[in-house]
Amino acid sequence: MSTDPLVIFTPSGKRGRFAKGTPVLTAARQLGVDLDSVCGGRGICSKCQVAPSYGEFPKHGVTVREGALSEWNSVEQRYDDIRGLPKGRRLGCQATVQGDIVVDVPPESQVHRQVVRKAASLRQIVMDPATKLYFVHVTEPDMHEPSGDLERLAVALKDEWGIEDIHAPLPVLAKLQKALRKGNWEVTVAVHRGSLDTRHRIVDVFPGFHEARIFGLAIDLGSTTIAAHLCDLRTGEVAASAGVMNPQIRFGEDLMSRVSYAMMNPGGEVEMTASVRAAIDDLTDQIATEAGIEADQILEAVFVCNPVMHHLLLGVDPVELGQAPFALATSDAMELQARDLDLTRMNDAAQVFVLPCIAGHVGADAAAVALSEEPGKSEDLVLIVDVGTNAELLLGNTTRVLACSSPTGPAFEGAQISSGQRAAPGAIERVEIDPETKEPRFRIIGNEHWSTDEGFGHPRITGICGSGIIEAVAEMRMAGILDDKGLIGSAEQTGTPRCVATGRTHAYVLYDGARFGGPLITVTQGDIRAIQLAKSALYAGARLLMDEMGVDRVDRITLAGAFGAHISPKHAMVLGMIPDAPLDRVRSAGNAAGTGARIALCSVTARRDIARIVRQITKVETAVAPKFQEHFVNANAIPHATDKFTELAQIVTLPDVSFNTGGGGSMGEDGRRRRRARAK
């Protein structure tokens, strides 16, 4: 009836007329307004808080007078007494419409609220979690009309929340009866909505109205480290972050050596699967402890990982990934139960989502980067480089997205470097070398001062991490300590006693801790060679994508990977890790794969999107492309023989030096061997 009061919701602008006495929550639901509720309108959960606005709203064509909503009632008073309701707020399930009204739904009352990501991130996460809590009242059993407790719970979920096709795994079934009776036939259930099928699965059940938070883990399962974010499944907030070493390292530092281990040792893949699963269990405990929650409050986990880790997580022998045509056992996204993966620490009935792989060399981690960075939505041509033990590259814009992987090896992570170490307190992470004096200064993790500052003190200096070695090599090149082939000059050639002879080659002494009982940290010719191999592989991958795209430059570059966050774009470009681009268009996206995992954790829509995104990506195979080999060889010099470094030239001038002290610096037998092993 047109004489019914008009109800207008902001910020959505949705409006409709409702009979006097209609609860605001009911009006919101009928209009499809995004207003949360866990208790279903019983005045318990307070998730449906709204803020009525009074006065004239010419834009909306209404004037809202006092009395447009029903009086503050006893349920609201009780809630306010116990918990406190912010000023101006009403409970949407209690306040009823009495006259024309404008009702604002604050962000925290929206189910699909947006989570602001950290500084470096552009994209916001719209909350649409697979697992949510619902409070229901279940009919008591009647021996004359027998039906199971689960079946009556399913009826309640359908009647009160419209949720159909309910299933309960056995661990939930085992606790259902006690929860229903303890809660006097009122329970809060955590329901998981599948993204690959339409079934609803009960993950947990709590007596009465359940106040405790529920969590999910976004796990980035890397070759070297396993990193996890613990996210509140309601708000999307990161409650804790933690990481552990991947214990598979004892079976091989890089992916191919793990594949070899599986090939050479019958049952080796079973051993590796068990070890990584145990580590995930440990990580689960660790992160729960850190956040001060119980591990069984973790109801979901999302995994992103490269294809070898993907297979080893699932218990699939990765041997096919070690040889052409690099066939994956399965490429699509998977919905599993934690129990399927023998994960025992999180909730017994926890659900697992594994992102899809793009190809045998480009895994779910790259898919997660694509989900996070959305190259397919970029107007300008963006190159996304996810730097890790294996580097994944994505190049694309709205017209097309290409992907490849490149076997950089672990040098960028400080492994295979003489004084290398993982990024940890005491590791050198930033380096500058004075071009005149050839004297270095550096910063270590956990200390905000440069080594030459007074405040630096006498901290324990333990080694050099990935970002440190990249800066050191680039700085050595800029200071003329290194020539364009990557050779370190002698003390005479460079004019600094820091260049010391080590057999037929030289090393640069970055830090001599002898006086303090500390280590001698040098950059050796071998270190330079390892970095050259890694950066050549990375660069060659990027060039191959650019060839395929038919371009010789990109508009912008995004460095991803936990490590990408710490690389200085300038030094990366001096080194020739990445193609030439305006320095201000090179940015770090932090751990984009981890962010992609978080997005998938917080959004069922994103889980459904990822299949489409992956289908749109064209895979470029580096292992069999002759052009890759050519780019790889050409990329060995610093700077590359093929590069113009036009942009870079505005910032740095590279000295024109050449040290002819023998081999070791050029593209040697090592690199060729590695490429052959991979293409086998």
Add this chain to the structure above:
Amino acid sequence: MSTDPLVIFTPSGKRGRFAKGTPVLTAARQLGVDLDSVCGGRGICSKCQVAPSYGEFPKHGVTVREGALSEWNSVEQRYDDIRGLPKGRRLGCQATVQGDIVVDVPPESQVHRQVVRKAASLRQIVMDPATKLYFVHVTEPDMHEPSGDLERLAVALKDEWGIEDIHAPLPVLAKLQKALRKGNWEVTVAVHRGSLDTRHRIVDVFPGFHEARIFGLAIDLGSTTIAAHLCDLRTGEVAASAGVMNPQIRFGEDLMSRVSYAMMNPGGEVEMTASVRAAIDDLTDQIATEAGIEADQILEAVFVCNPVMHHLLLGVDPVELGQAPFALATSDAMELQARDLDLTRMNDAAQVFVLPCIAGHVGADAAAVALSEEPGKSEDLVLIVDVGTNAELLLGNTTRVLACSSPTGPAFEGAQISSGQRAAPGAIERVEIDPETKEPRFRIIGNEHWSTDEGFGHPRITGICGSGIIEAVAEMRMAGILDDKGLIGSAEQTGTPRCVATGRTHAYVLYDGARFGGPLITVTQGDIRAIQLAKSALYAGARLLMDEMGVDRVDRITLAGAFGAHISPKHAMVLGMIPDAPLDRVRSAGNAAGTGARIALCSVTARRDIARIVRQITKVETAVAPKFQEHFVNANAIPHATDKFTELAQIVTLPDVSFNTGGGGSMGEDGRRRRRARAK
């Protein structure tokens, strides 16, 4: 075109015209004729064998001439050379239509063939198994068009067999790649079709065309024994049957004592669940060994059981089943994986189907009996009595089906009987007592002679089993050794020295093995009392259903249960176990619950039917019905005070004796206590 040859299939009568050269298999498929094929028409599996008929067929209006089918070809010749093709048979995928033809599809070539059940059974099983084998050719991987092996297998299953929505559990994923490569991209996959949802799950994958048979287990999980039939999933044939004791007996002989154990011992239900699952594992090994197959050829299991066993199998505390309102945790049928139940011996990816429960006292075993015996399809009123430690009763016809359970206790199985034992070689199973001499003769299990026959010899006699004690008590009553209240007379009163005094009561000596170093087997007053309690409970349940149905007699009675097969209807009626009915209308259905399990194992349709069947059954609760108590008390006498025994009177005459030697025989404190405990 009307000039195309006419093809008529028998026995279906389906007909159609097909272009010359059309393979018979193709014609059959297009007409929806039930003609099997595993290899999809590649001439490998020989499942599509047909028998062409030649001559005049006035009924069909055709004359079939030689040459109506293509010539015998090399594929058929090769198959015939290697395997032998029965005379007159052709391979439907090789023989093509050349003229008007009548083609018979022999039973073994029908997917939905009928399996003839054993003598006692009326119903045939129409094969429609959930798990079937499919041979497919999978596209090889292409690194330039990356997709997972599983995804390409799914495409093949869709293209070649029309099977969509394919999922693979991790154990299958782990062996998929090796199978595909070993089979040179041809594999046979075992696909399970869900009955509760529409998904298809790959249960196993074999390289190339797989010849080995696949099996399922139909498991009747009883309180005392666990019995299983191993069925060929293609033919429905029972390859082996085996049984083990339910190890939960150590936690309590009957169901209520197991519920008490769970209540009294924290974690007791976990202990009981583990023990029964371990026993099922053992049984799986045992039955596989017996059939000479590998346990991992068992791809499916179907479970029927009473509610307490149902909950303990699933890992649910049965405590709610021990008290009103006897609420089940879940009542609907369940599809699980063997892994969910920690079953480790059958195939890693084996699927499990658990039949639905009717109510807290009437379980999936009763549902299985209903599936097997179909009371709802009976024109006359049938009472089905499933005798075990707990008796389930179904009463119904096409208008209505009622169900209840009755706490008979384990007396009918020989437990709680002084010389009682399980049915095993050496146990007395049949008894006759001469009304004149009061001398007994008996038969024991494993010996076909009566004890008075010369051929009986001197076997080891160990005790008396359930059917033996029923016959003994009934015969004692008929011989006047027992009065109508159930009291055993003294030697003087009965005129036989076999009646010996035991304190204030008497016992009847059935067998005195002292001379042979054997046992003294007597029927004591306590034994009589135990049988009276059990039979009163059983009878009271049947009467309660008859009250509810508004009848005072039934048209026919079916005795089910492994034990029901051995009960003599005459003795059961003398004892008053079952209501009065014409003796020729009392039959044994054998292990009807086990048969129901087999039906569900062999037919997805039956799995879907069972939900409907269960919904149509009205549950009558004995525990709270005042009428039940009344019937129970009235049923104590032999014969019942309330019974007319009109039919029975034509066969036996019961002596009118009455021994007044004190208490013990009447409905004593024991029975009342048990009923109270149950109604609590």
